[in-house]
Amino acid sequence: MKEINRTVQLIEVGPRDGFQSIKTFIPTEKKIALVKTLLAAGIRRMEVTSFVSPKAIPQMADAREVVAAVKAERVEGLQLTALVPNAFGARAALEMELDAVNFVLSVSETHNRENVRRTVDESFGELAKIAEEYAAVEKAPRILLSLATTFGCPFEGPQPVSRVADMVHRAAGLGVTRIIFADTIGVADPLQMETFWEDILPVLPEDLELSLHLHDTRGLGLANVYAALRFPVHSLEASFGGFGGCPFAPGAAGNIATEDLVNMLERMGISTGVDVETLSRAALELARFAPEAFNSHMARVVAGKTACCGPA
Numbered sequence: 535m536k537e538i539n540r541t542v543q544l545i546e547v548g549p550r551d552g553f554q555s556i557k558t559f560i561p562t563e564k565k566i567a568l569v570k571t572l573l574a575a576g577i578r579r580m581e582v583t584s585f586v587s588p589k590a591i592p593q594m595a596d597a598r599e600v601v602a603a604v605k606a607e608r609v610e611g612l613q614l615t616a617l618v619p620n621a622f623g624a625r626a627a628l629e630m631e632l633d634a635v636n637f638v639l640s641v642s643e644t645h646n647r648e649n650v651r652r653t654v655d656e657s658f659g660e661l662a663k664i665a666e667e668y669a670a671v672e673k674a675p676r677i678l679l680s681l682a683t684t685f686g687c688p689f690e691g692p693q694p695v696s697r698v699a700d701m702v703h704r705a706a707g708l709g710v711t712r713i714i715f716a717d718t719i720g721v722a723d724p725l726q727m728e729t730f731w732e733d734i735l736p737v738l739p740e741d742l743e744l745s746l747h748l749h750d751t752r753g754l755g756l757a758n759v760y761a762a763l764r765f766p767v768h769s770l771e772a773s774f775g776g777f778g779g780c781p782f783a784p785g786a787a788g789n790i791a792t793e794d795l796v797n798m799l800e801r802m803g804i805s806t807g808v809d810v811e812t813l814s815r816a817a818l819e820l821a822r823f824a825p826e827a828f829n830s831h832m833a834r835v836v837a838g839k840t841a842c843c844g845p846a
């Protein structure tokens with residue numbers, strides 16, 4: 535049996551994936567307060583927002599205010615990223631002095647068109663433009679790439695691993711330093727996860743950070759984490775309260791809940807530096823805005839213990 539990967543890092547994406555999935559506008563002050571609670575819980579790597587068209591995702595219209603308030607906290611060692619779909623968003627991330635941009639591109643043509651209204655080739659054109667603009671700037675954010683629908687597309691079904699690998703090579707050639715394989719609609723199963731890593735690892739460029747972004751749509755999120763922990767995965771993305779989902783992917787549901795992931799990793803002896811109770815308090819607060827989407831085992835455990843702050 536292969537050893538468990540004990541160096542895996544945790545990345546909180548709730549302020550992006552979670553918030554974007556909630557229709558009710560979360561007041562900016564509330565967003566900032568929630569992010570501060572995540573920091574108090576010990577989160578140090580976070581996708582804090584997205585710079586996208588407010589017509590596409592009205593919830594993200596206050597992206598700059600949220601980033602400014604979080605940066606003003608001056609938390610040591612904090613690494614902030616924002617999702618961007620184009621060069622317009624990447625310019626905002628540069629101005630806001632983020633550590634990295636997470637450029638989103640779908641493996642499937644159809645989801646890419648639905649999500650960012652571009653062909654895959656056009657999106658690669660945007661990525662090339664960002665790389666060129668950043669190359670001319672000192673201390674530009676790192677460029678990361680999220681490959682949405684890696685494990686299956688709501689419109690096209692399964693995607694060939696060879697297509698995923700080709701995209702990774704194309705992105706690495708443009709200076710991308712981390713690839714995030716995203717199970718946008720939560721269709722992967724643990725055996726598929728193993729086969730995916732076995733097939734793709736031998737054909738990838740070296741020196742790339744490889745990351746995983748899992749949704750728990752069918753309840754297999756943590757089982758998929760366990761399967762992936764046998765491989766050199768640099769980081770795992772998760773969302774507090776289990777909120778999340780792409781508004782342009784029919785049937786999308788929440789991410790794996792960060793507090794559930796923290797609990798699992800800690801119990802397996804993998805240190806995260808994150809406090810489950812504090813994180814759960816943030817999850818229960820956010821649940822007030824979308825009680826039907828709340829999907830966190832550990833936050834329920836914490837709510838049961840304190841009995842005062844269950845979802846409204």
Ligand code: COA
Nearest residue numbers: 585586587588590591619620622623638649650651780781
């Ligand atoms: N941030 C803010 N505004 C943006 C923007 C960005 N990153 N990119 C474009 N815009 C604005 C433009 O300024 C323009 O504004 P105007 O109508 O006032 O002139 C408008 O949006 C349309 O610009 P255009 O380039 O034609 O975009 P589009 O209508 O083809 O939409 C995207 C393309 C990528 C901007 C849009 O589909 C989008 O933001 N998608 C994000 C989807 C997402 O976040 N999904 C969930 C995460 S996986």
Ligand code: ZN
Nearest residue numbers: 551718778779
């Ligand atoms: Zn997601």
